[in-house]
Amino acid sequence: MHDHDDHPETFNVHGMLLFGEDPLYFSHLPMFRHPAHRFQALMEVDFRGDVREAVRSDLKAAADGVHTFVPEPFDILELDPAGGGPARTSVKGTVVRGHFERGGVPIAEDVTARVVRVIHFERLDPTLRHDERRTLTYLCFGRPGGLHLAHEITARPDFDQVLAVRMVPPGEGFERPVPVTFDRPDASRRRLVAGDTMDGMFDLGVSRTGEHRFTARVEVVREIYMETGDLD
Structure with a gap:
């Protein structure tokens, strides 16, 4: 250490x-x-x-x-x-x-x-300023039946949020976080909340065969944590 x-x-x-x-x-x-x-x-x-x-x-x-x-x-x-x-x-x-x-x-x-x-x-770089025109982006991870979204923090002011979610219909799990974007501005007032059901674009990255993306419907089960004050 x-x-x-x-x-x-x-x-x-x-x-x-x-x-x-x-x-x-x-x-x-x-x-x-x-x-x-x-x-x-x-x-x-x-x-x-x-x-x-x-x-x-x-x-x-x-x-x-x-x-x-x-x-x-x-x-x-x-x-x-x-x-x-x-x-x-x-x-x-x-x-x-x-x-x-x-x-x-x-x-x-x-x-x-x-x-x-x-x-x-x-x-995190404290000198960067957040652009709310950026697309709302989360990191999806967990096992089938136990998926979570963590808001991807980029620049101040920002928000720290963790959600319990599920795919509709049930889908796969992700050992490594997969970026998923939703058709909303990346602002705390436009964040996903319990009860929301939206289509998200999952980006699995690039391999020798090209880009791998898919769209899936995500239902927010509950908001586990939400904080803005520490990220202003």
């Missing part, structure tokens, strides 16, 4: 949104104003068996609420798959029902979250 003296600007308490069921996921809670937190990061995580079941049980009991994870300080660059240094494989901390900085209640303390894999890692 990196010594925090190597990257003092990125060594900090990196709060995470905790969501999902099988698997569980972390989404780093980004902030443009703080150099340590100018990152969008999504990762699949796991806990020891008894902790995992307690976490899943609480997530179900508070299905409409938010859960977060507050880790011990670490260098977030250790999560970068392209970082070239030793990769971080676990983080120790506390599972919180609610937002850990906004009155959340600890439900599992001094537990270790194993980082199964980092599925998205992007450094």
